[in-house]
Amino acid sequence: VRIRRLSGGHFVAETRTNGTKIHMVVDTGASRVVLTPADAESAGIRPGDLHYSIPMQTANGVTFGAPVRLRNVSVGPVNLDNVDALVAKPGTLRESLLGMSFLSRLRSYEFSGDFLTLRS
Numbered sequence: 001v002r003i004r005r006l007s008g009g010h011f012v013a014e015t016r017t018n019g020t021k022i023h024m025v026v027d028t029g030a031s032r033v034v035l036t037p038a039d040a041e042s043a044g045i046r047p048g049d050l051h052y053s054i055p056m057q058t059a060n061g062v063t064f065g066a067p068v069r070l071r072n073v074s075v076g077p078v079n080l081d082n083v084d085a086l087v088a089k090p091g092t093l094r095e096s097l098l099g100m101s102f103l104s105r106l107r108s109y110e111f112s113g114d115f116l117t118l119r120s
Contacts, residue, residue, distance in 0.1 A: 001076040005114040013098050013118075016074045018043040022096055026116060030099030033073060033085035034065060039096045040087040043070065052089045063092040073102055078120040080105055 003011045003026065011026040017035070020043045024033070034056070037047040050066030065086030073083045075098075084101040103109050107119045 001078050001118045003075075003116040003118070005116070011111075011116045013075045015098065016072070018045075018071050020044070024096045024098035026103075027097040027099050028103060030097040032099045032101040033070065033083055034093065034097040034099060035068075035085060035087050036093050036096050037087060037090045040068070045087060047087055047090065050087055052087075054086055056086065056088065056092075058092065060092070064089045073098075075118055078106065078118050080120075 003013055005011055013024050013026055015022050015024050017039070022035070022039045022042065035043065035045070040047050045068055050068070052064040052066045054065045054067055056063050056065045065088050068085050068087055070083040070085050072079065072081050074080070080102060109119070110117045
């Protein structure tokens, strides 16, 4: 899968997460996939039932996330099951992140110019 860099400099992947379309910023600095509470709810997770116990370093400082396991995350034909993730504490994250718990399970990923290529 090839993803083109947006004008703001970020790579945004259109994912299917637990069967739901969610846009995620590709973030190699995030150790896990991180969902906003709204995106988590869209993917069938109830943010109000979660325990926000995992510290997360963000651009705005330290916050907390709740550990979850996603049934499935796919970007086009690149498809992974049982992906470890966090749900960010409400009010702390504006965009969901496609982090290393997804990227490190790929055969490879490569940044080249204005493109990111994911290989499963």
